[in-house]
Amino acid sequence: MKRRALLKGSLAGAAALAMPYIARAQSGQKLSFLTWNIADQEKLFKEEFADFQKTHPGVEIEWLDKKGPDLPAFYQTQLVAGTAPDVVDLQGALWVEYAAGGALLDLSPYLAKEPEVAKLYNADYLASWRYDGKTYMLPFYIAKTLLFYNKAMFKEAGLEAPPASFDEILSFAQRMAKGEKTGFMTLNFDWLYWPLFKMNGVDLLTADMKKPAFNTPQAAEVLGKLAASTDKGAINKISWTGRWVEPNGAFAGNTVGMFHAHSSAYFFVKGQGAWINPDTLGITQLPGYWATPTNHGFGISKSSKNPDLAWAFIKHLTSNKWATEFALRRKLVTGTIVADQQSLETIGKEDPLGRAVLQTQLEHTDKFTGNWPLPFDAELKDAFYPEIQNAVLGRKTAAAALGDAERAVERVLRRHA
Amino acid sequence: MARRGRGGRWRRTAEVWCLLAPSLAIFLLYRILPLLWNGVLSFEDWSPLRPAHWIGLENYDEMLFDDGVFWQALWNTLIFMASAPIGIVIALALALLVNARIRGRDIYRTIIFLSYPLMTVAVAIIWRWMFDERVGLINYVARSLDLVDRPIQFLNSFNWALPSVIAANTWQMLGFYMIILLTGLQSIPGELHEAAAIDGATGSRRFWSITLPLLRPTLFLCFVIGMLNSFTSFDLVYVMTGGGPGRATELLITYIYKLGFSQTRFDYAAAVTVFFFVLLISVTWVANRLSGRDAGAMRLD
Numbered sequence: 001m002k003r004r005a006l007l008k009g010s011l012a013g014a015a016a017l018a019m020p021y022i023a024r025a026q027s028g029q030k031l032s033f034l035t036w037n038i039a040d041q042e043k044l045f046k047e048e049f050a051d052f053q054k055t056h057p058g059v060e061i062e063w064l065d066k067k068g069p070d071l072p073a074f075y076q077t078q079l080v081a082g083t084a085p086d087v088v089d090l091q092g093a094l095w096v097e098y099a100a101g102g103a104l105l106d107l108s109p110y111l112a113k114e115p116e117v118a119k120l121y122n123a124d125y126l127a128s129w130r131y132d133g134k135t136y137m138l139p140f141y142i143a144k145t146l147l148f149y150n151k152a153m154f155k156e157a158g159l160e161a162p163p164a165s166f167d168e169i170l171s172f173a174q175r176m177a178k179g180e181k182t183g184f185m186t187l188n189f190d191w192l193y194w195p196l197f198k199m200n201g202v203d204l205l206t207a208d209m210k211k212p213a214f215n216t217p218q219a220a221e222v223l224g225k226l227a228a229s230t231d232k233g234a235i236n237k238i239s240w241t242g243r244w245v246e247p248n249g250a251f252a253g254n255t256v257g258m259f260h261a262h263s264s265a266y267f268f269v270k271g272q273g274a275w276i277n278p279d280t281l282g283i284t285q286l287p288g289y290w291a292t293p294t295n296h297g298f299g300i301s302k303s304s305k306n307p308d309l310a311w312a313f314i315k316h317l318t319s320n321k322w323a324t325e326f327a328l329r330r331k332l333v334t335g336t337i338v339a340d341q342q343s344l345e346t347i348g349k350e351d352p353l354g355r356a357v358l359q360t361q362l363e364h365t366d367k368f369t370g371n372w373p374l375p376f377d378a379e380l381k382d383a384f385y386p387e388i389q390n391a392v393l394g395r396k397t398a399a400a401a402l403g404d405a406e407r408a409v410e411r412v413l414r415r416h417a
Numbered sequence: 418m419a420r421r422g423r424g425g426r427w428r429r430t431a432e433v434w435c436l437l438a439p440s441l442a443i444f445l446l447y448r449i450l451p452l453l454w455n456g457v458l459s460f461e462d463w464s465p466l467r468p469a470h471w472i473g474l475e476n477y478d479e480m481l482f483d484d485g486v487f488w489q490a491l492w493n494t495l496i497f498m499a500s501a502p503i504g505i506v507i508a509l510a511l512a513l514l515v516n517a518r519i520r521g522r523d524i525y526r527t528i529i530f531l532s533y534p535l536m537t538v539a540v541a542i543i544w545r546w547m548f549d550e551r552v553g554l555i556n557y558v559a560r561s562l563d564l565v566d567r568p569i570q571f572l573n574s575f576n577w578a579l580p581s582v583i584a585a586n587t588w589q590m591l592g593f594y595m596i597i598l599l600t601g602l603q604s605i606p607g608e609l610h611e612a613a614a615i616d617g618a619t620g621s622r623r624f625w626s627i628t629l630p631l632l633r634p635t636l637f638l639c640f641v642i643g644m645l646n647s648f649t650s651f652d653l654v655y656v657m658t659g660g661g662p663g664r665a666t667e668l669l670i671t672y673i674y675k676l677g678f679s680q681t682r683f684d685y686a687a688a689v690t691v692f693f694f695v696l697l698i699s700v701t702w703v704a705n706r707l708s709g710r711d712a713g714a715m716r717l718d
Contacts, residue, residue, distance in 0.1 A: 069678075072678060072679070072681075073678040076465045076678070076681065077465075079465045079466065080465045097466070097681060098466070100466075101464070101465075101466025101467060102466060103465075103466055180567075180568075237570055237573050238573065240573075240662065241570075241572070241573035241661060241662045242573075243659070249551070250551065253551060376680075378679050378680050378681070379680045379682070382675065382679065382680060386486075386661070386663045386664050387663075389661065389662050389663040390663050393573075393574075393575060393662055393663070395575050395663065408485075411483060
């Protein structure tokens with residue numbers, strides 16, 4: 001009897017101890033969260049998670065960060081395995097492929113149900129995540145291209161104001177090119193060079209996005225001029241071959257007159273170039289105010305078992321409070337209107353130039369280009385850009401390169417017709 | 418007796434299979450099954466976002482008749498592969514040097530071999546900086562010696578990019594080739610050289626008539642490994658140039674990666690992989706024929 005009583009007592013005790021855990025496991029939910037190359041913000045994320053858990057007790061958040069090139073491959077494999085993270089941070093135009101393929105949840109019903117949420121964000125940036133009439137992402141952090149210029153090199157070349165046209169960009173660049181110095185450089189990934197074409201009236205595709213529209217005499221003239229300027233040393237060749245570190249490093253080296261890049265470049269370059277201050281670095285929009293955005297947004301995987309919770313989570317991450325915190329710590333703009341106003345004010349007190357750079361990211365947001373919502377954007381880029389390289393680096397004439405690019409782009413379009 | 422003998426054979430066979438089973442299982446799971454799946458995938462239209470459906474030879478048709486990049490990547494791969502003998506010749510010279518009775522030869526051997534165990538990504542980053550036009554050592558030396566007026570944009574030039582990547586690859590493989598060749602050199606009986614020297618053969622005559630013929634299997638081994646290494650030099654090319662400028666350094670292996678993971682065209686990437694595999698098998702088969710059909714075989718005496 002004694003032994004039976006002891007056994008019963010032990011079982012009852014164990015059950016009593018286990019009860020809260022069992023109850024929690026039954027009521028608890030788990031959110032998996034995948035970010036793109038932002039592991040440095042671990043402290044902030046942990047604070048954000050803790051804050052979220054206060055209003056959503058029992059929710060477990062599993063955070064995973066992947067380096068730049070690793071994330072797409074990782075997300076793809078997770079999709080195939082049926083274990084895609086609930087919330088994913090996607091950059092550039094990658095989201096379109098996933099949205100078109102049914103991997104991302106349409107957020108439009110949520111935005112329609114809570115109209116005050118959409119009002120939190122810059123409307124133009126939010127609109128850049130629309131595909132087929134539906135919104136798939138909320139802004140995490142945003143950026144678009146602008147023109148940095150080296151005031152000392154401008155002065156040395158007798159230039160007083162930044163260029164006001166494409167031809168002025170090239171002529172100014174030529175005036176500054178001397179010895180090791182070059183006049184102009186651009187970032188080239190993710191269509192960031194496209195404003196140079198757009199400001200000359202060149203479009204990549206027809207309005208219905210079904211045919212190439214770039215093989216025109218005007219485009220050949222633009223490309224020919226870019227090639228000639230590159231050949232003469234006015235445009236730095238790194239423009240067409242470097243990705244991120246090389247062009248930023250070259251501009252930080254104080255030997256490039258103008259640099260067409262997005263706001264993140266400022267903070268990278270400032271860290272390397274001791275010469276950079278408000279007296280030496282000028283910032284302006286490109287002629288015509290054209291700019292290519294390169295944004296990060298939060299989407300929800302369609303396979304999420306807790307879509308409502310995931311929606312609450314991304315609202316939390318992009319709320320005024322946490323977007324402001326993020327903007328201040330990372331020195332960027334988030335697309336959350338109030339957060340950007342508040343953070344710019346604070347950043348401006350210690351870095352007026354940084355504030356001015358970030359301010360450009362919120363202006364002329366109606367002049368985005370190079371951000372076509374195409375599910376096969378990566379394929380198109382890969383078909384088009386090598387031919388541009390062939391032309392600007394002197395391997396083919398502009399006309400021949402555009403002809404070959406047209407054939408390559410037609411092939412991609414045909415496959416996706 | 419006969420029954421016991423048969424039982425012994427069975428037991429031995431069972432033991433062999435038991436010992437082989439783990440390796441075979443891994444080989445089957447991670448090599449054969451993916452290979453078969455890849456073969457099937459090459460005849461399908463599939464991506465992680467849409468179900469597969471059979472399209473027959475469409476991917477192959479596109480690859481062979483409608484994809485200039487594939488041919489460019491194939492051509493670059495063949496050039497890369499053909500560069501293996503350059504490294505072998507240099508390594509042979511180094512091996513002869515460190516095989517001679519010179520002071521500190523063990524140190525030289527170690528220094529030369531050090532390039533091989535380095536991570537390929539590290540090698541790629543080192544050489545990318547070496548070739549850099551602003552801070553690169555090569556341009557610095559060339560300009561200091563007044564060999565060039567303006568820095569050479571090695572990795573940004575259509576003409577220089579592929580040779581530059583080949584140079585980095587050759588440098589990394591030198592240590593490996595040298596050790597293999599050194600082993601081969603040391604396995605040549607010294608009496609042969611001594612007898613030839615007594616007969617009045619010069620150093621160069623001894624090299625051409627004794628060293629080189631006896632080194633043939635070792636040279637062949639280096640050649641095969643060098644070629645196979647060229648086929649799979651993904652990380653070196655990807656880090657140094659990403660396949661550019663244009664397609665100047667695009668290899669089949671980098672193209673397959675881009676098709677799969679940048680463009681999400683796993684189906685088409687599978688077709689290129691099948692071609693790549695067939696090419697690899699063909700090269701290995703030819704190499705095996707040239708070696709007398711017993712490369713890698715072990716004699717059981």
